[in-house]
Amino acid sequence: MSHRGIRLARFMHENIDDIFYCWIRRRGGEDFAEEFVIDKASRYWLFNYREKQYTVFTKAAYIKPKEVVTVSLRSKDTFPYGVFDLTVKLPPWTKGPTLWFGFEIEDLFGGGVIHYRFVPGTPGSLAACAGAFPKPVCVELPGFPLDYAEKRHVYSIHVYRSMAVWLIDGKIRGIILYPEHNIGEHIVTNKLPYALALAPVKPSTHLSILLDIDGYPEGEYVWEDLHPWNLRVLPGDPEPKIALKFCKHGSDETLAGSTVEGEIISHPVPAYDLKNKTVFFKASTSGVLRIEVYTLSGTWEEYDTIQVSENRLLKEKIDHEALLARIIYKPSKTPAHINIAEYLAT
Known part of the structure; x- marks a missing residue:
């Protein structure tokens, strides 16, 4: 099992297609609605290493083409009790596809998800999601910066044995517990300083990285400012302190x-x-x-x-x-x- 982590040096020494699986869902034909298609991450996540200024690169974009329903990147490595850090601007879209980023083993939550959900709008909203089949809990996070499209912010997730913590710019903004229980989805609060919830189903705590652009096949959408420099993921500690x-x-x-x-x-x-x-x-x-x-x-x-x-x-x-x-x-x-x-x- 590789625990080399995800960081800039690895992208510079390896091909992105060796780091991420990629599949897309695209519109179907006469006898089917949609289809899954194996693809390559390098077709959709485009970047170089030339800087306009320090750590701002001349090419850094994640693209969902027109007629594609979903572009999904999943790391080939999985991370026990992962620590996820993404420093990035989020898109200024007033409407458009949902962004999912963090940890998820596979499509539609089976096996486990512990991630962010960004929904475009005026302004957009950011939620923490955790759980597994049939449906995770998603709770909107307080303290989501209004300048999310103009300024980079740090979006972090720390996965522990019985809870996960979501941080924005180093401040705790969400905590979801995941005991085995029988009450279903349960949100305690979504007020400052941080949201609190119980996941309806306990997720695995050994998950792959997720970077998805999901929905709105009628148009092309580009997530600018997403570059390998922005992403760091490593194994963590099962025990919270x-x-x-x-x-x-x-x-x-x-x-x-x-x-x-x-x-x-x-x-x-x-x-x-x-x-x-x-x-x-x-x-x-x-x-x-x-x-x-x-x-x-x-x-x-x-x-x-x-x-x-x-x-x-x-x-x-x-x-x-x-x-x-x-x-x-x-x-x-x-x-x-x-x-x-x-x-x-x-």
Whole structure:
């Protein structure tokens, strides 16, 4: 099994057709609607190594021709617990085909998908998708930059044993858990700072790279600025190591550093399949800190209630298995200043 990864040097030393499988779906004839056709990646992903300026190349384009329904590139290598980084502009199309990029083993989700879905529009939307047959969950990501077509942004995916994390420009914007469960597709939130969902079916965590342009066969569509320099994919670590500052629910603003006039609720943090989970909290005023956990029934239930001492660091473990956790602080008097509100889990 090759673990050489996908990076610029490999493209420079090998032929792209040795790195990616390629097939297209095109319109059919009188007795069939569409057909799969074996093809070559080098016909659709066109690039050179001449720079207009640093890392901006004179040719860098991924093309879906007219009359072609889908152009699909799948890496020949698969990646255990993959780390995917793509630095790129997304197309400015007001309408047009969907882009799928990240990890997927094969067409229509069978075996597993953990990827992005970009849908053109004014503006377009970006979602995180994870799952397998019959259908993955897709949850729109908050914090998608409005200048996605004018400026390069970094779109990353980190695949772990029981969850995957989507990042934009290094900020977590989506987390999808994938336990074996019986409740189907389930979105907890798509608000800032990051979306949270449960995949309806657990995907494989050993997947190939996906780069698809899908739909709108009536026209040619070109994804500009896509170059091998932009793409880095390597095997990762099955075990997540999480260190998060709690944020206010629905906000990028952290609890630490904020002054509160009453009860305040944090955004949820992942707890599933993490054996060591610790909440750290410190505030200028005594009060009560409530830890809640999320259930498969879609409710938040009290896990523990702890007395907070003035200006003293509280260290509280979450010993039991749970899907998600959050904290709620109610000061004994106001205003109260929160100095520390953090979550560490492995």
